[in-house]
Amino acid sequence: MKIVCIGRNYADHIAELANERPLEPVIFIKPDSAVLPKEQAFYIPDFSKDVHYEVEVLVKIKKVGKHIHEKFAHRYYDEIGLGIDFTARDLQATLKEKGLPWEKAKGFDGAAVIGQWRPKSTFGDLGNLHFCLKKNGEVVQDGNTQLMLWKIDELIAYVSRYFTLKKGDILFTGTPAGVGRIMANDYLSGMLEGEELFNVKIQ
Ligand code: ZN
Numbered sequence: 001m002k003i004v005c006i007g008r009n010y011a012d013h014i015a016e017l018a019n020e021r022p023l024e025p026v027i028f029i030k031p032d033s034a035v036l037p038k039e040q041a042f043y044i045p046d047f048s049k050d051v052h053y054e055v056e057v058l059v060k061i062k063k064v065g066k067h068i069h070e071k072f073a074h075r076y077y078d079e080i081g082l083g084i085d086f087t088a089r090d091l092q093a094t095l096k097e098k099g100l101p102w103e104k105a106k107g108f109d110g111a112a113v114i115g116q117w118r119p120k121s122t123f124g125d126l127g128n129l130h131f132c133l134k135k136n137g138e139v140v141q142d143g144n145t146q147l148m149l150w151k152i153d154e155l156i157a158y159v160s161r162y163f164t165l166k167k168g169d170i171l172f173t174g175t176p177a178g179v180g181r182i183m184a185n186d187y188l189s190g191m192l193e194g195e196e197l198f199n200v201k202i203q
Contacts (some may be wrong), residue, residue, distance in 0.1 A: 001032045001166075002029055002031075002163070002166075002170075003030040003031075003032070003034065003035070003112055003170045003171075003172060003198065004027060004028075004029055004099050004104070004163060004170070004171050004172070004176075005027070005028050005029070005030060005056075005085055005168065005171075005172040006025050006150070006155055006159075006171070006174040007022075007026035007027070007028060007105060008022050008025075008026045008142065008149075008170060008174065008183065009025065009125075009148050009150055009173060009175075010147050010148060010149065010153075010174055010175065010176040010177065011149060011150050012020070012147065012150055012176055012180065013174070013175055013178075014063050015079065015175055015177070016096070016177050016178075016179070023150075023160070025149075025150050025158050025159075026102075026157060027100055027159060027162070027172075028106060029103075029107070029108075029163075030085075030106060030107045030111060030112050030116050030172075031107050032085070033109055034106075034107050034108065034109060034110065034111040034125075035114060036110040036112060036113050036114075036200065038093045039155055040110075041044070041201040041202065041203045042086065042110050042200050042201070042202050042203070043110065043203045044182065044184065045088065045108055045110075046089035047088065047104075048090055048091050048105075049090055049116055049179065050089045050090040050181055051086055051088050051089070052086070052087045052179045052181055052182070052183070052184050053133060053135070053179060053182055053188055054085040054141075054174055054175035055078065055084055055141045055143070055175060055190050056082070056083055056084070056085050056087070056172045056175050057081075057082060057116075057143075057145055057152075057173045058080065058114060058170055058173070059077045059080060059081075059152055059156070059171040059173065060075075060077060060080075060081065060168070060171075061077055061165045061166065061167060061168065061169040061170070061171075062069075062076060062077055062079070062167055063075075063167050064165065064167060065156075065160055065162065065164070065165050066160050066161075066163075066164040067108045067160055067161060068156055068157055068160040069071075069157060070157040071153075072151045073152070073153035073154075073156035073157055074153060075119065076156060076165065077152075077171075078084075078119060078120055078185065079117040079119060080117070080118055080119075080123065080129070080192070081115050081117045081118065081170075081188045081192075082115045082124065082131055082191075082192040082197040082198060083112060083170075083172065083190070083198065084109040084112070084113035084190065084198075084200070085111070085175060086108075086110065086113070087105055087106055087107065087111070087179075088104070088108065089105070089181075090185055091105040091176050091196060092105035092106065092199045096138060098104050100146055104117040107117070110167055112170075112172070113198055113200055114170065114198045115197035115198030116170055116198065117191055118195075118197070122193075123193065126145060126151075127146060127148075128144065128145060129144065129145040129192060129193060130144050130192075130194075131144070131145075131153075131190065131191060131193070132190070132192050133178075133188060133189070133192070134188065134190075135180070135182075135186055135187070135188055136149065136186055136187055137187075139147065140178050141175070141176055141177070141178035141179065142175075142176070143175070143176030143177075143178075144169075145173075147176060148154055148173065148177075151176070152171075152173060155197075156171065159171065159201055170181045172189060182202045183202065184203055185202065185203075186200055186201075186202040186203065187199065187200075188200050194203060
């Protein structure tokens with residue numbers, strides 16, 4: 001199983017990191033070892049002093065596909081979820097500055113929180129899903145899939161030009177504004193359309 005992540009898919013988040021608005025989606029991969037085991041706390045790694053949360057809508061691929069046409073992309077997934085793309089922002093900044101790949105900053109153990117899945121039929125319009133992240137009970141990120149630069153089906157079409165998508169692969173669709181640092185003893189929870197799909201304790 002692989003995790004394909006999209007960077008810079010929300011204009012407000014691009015602005016807060018002072019990044020350029022991309023002409024094409026930014027893609028990176030997390031290894032399967034990055035998945036935080038269910039019910040386990042997240043331990044801040046010793047190589048970073050600035051780990052950020054990024055709440056993101058997730059899509060689970062249900063069958064193999066490559067060169068998927070946007071028009072048919074909806075046939076490749078049935079489940080939608082919510083998760084966190086943990087990012088060692090200090091390490092990422094150093095790597096970006098040197099023009100090096102981000103993997104160490106995004107793909108380390110525990111860097112992918114994957115919440116519960118819901119059938120996509122639960123939702124009316126995937127292009128209008130409200131989601132948020134709460135830190136210690138307060139909303140710190142508040143997003144809506146309306147604000148995506150590239151919609152889910154466009155992302156699947158784009159990604160599958162480069163990587164064959166396989167059953168069980170997970171797409172992280174990018175984060176809205178409001179990313180921030182975590183500290184030991186923080187408690188994060190993620191809501192999609194008003195329902196909590198994950199919570200995680202920081203150690
Ligand atoms: Zn992200």
